[in-house]
Amino acid sequence: MTESEIYTETRLVEMMHNAGVRPSVQRVAILSHIANLRKHPTADEIFNDLKAAYPTMSRTTVYNSVHVLMDAGLVKELEIESGNMHYDLAPQPRHSHFMCRRCRRIFDMAMPAVMPDAVSGGFSVDTVDLYFKGLCPECIE
Ligand SMILES: [Zn+2]
Ligand SMILES: [Zn+2]
Secondary structure (H helix, E strand, O other): OOOOOOOOHHHHHHHHHHHOOOOOHHHHHHHHHHHHHOOOOEHHHHHHHHOOOOOOOOHHHHHHHHHHHHHOOOEEEEEEEOOEEEEEEOOOOOOEEEEEOOOOOEEEEOOOOOHHHHOOOOOOOOOOOOEEEEOOHHHHO
């Protein structure tokens, strides 16, 4: 989770090729939004942010594309808020998330290294999701 990492269109298209996803213009735009803006958007937010630049994009296109990208392992769901699914780029180093209860922004945080050690007894861990909630520095001001 390098803060300055930028996912160029070329890189995103290559990631989609490797994952077996056809890189349509709209899918690339949606994946770029998720990968580069780091807002952990909902599908509605993606739609609202992109509709001006892609007038033919519909809400349904966004939902369908996000699900295609999820099935391909490029996007993951964050169940940080009930009833509102947020999305993050999947191929990233493990990290946790902090949601500010006032401005509703979601920030990337470190993942404590000992987390997987909490599971013992022959269980095999696929994913670890850790969510913090509270106030961000700006909202504490
Ligand atoms: Zn805040
Ligand atoms: Zn994240």
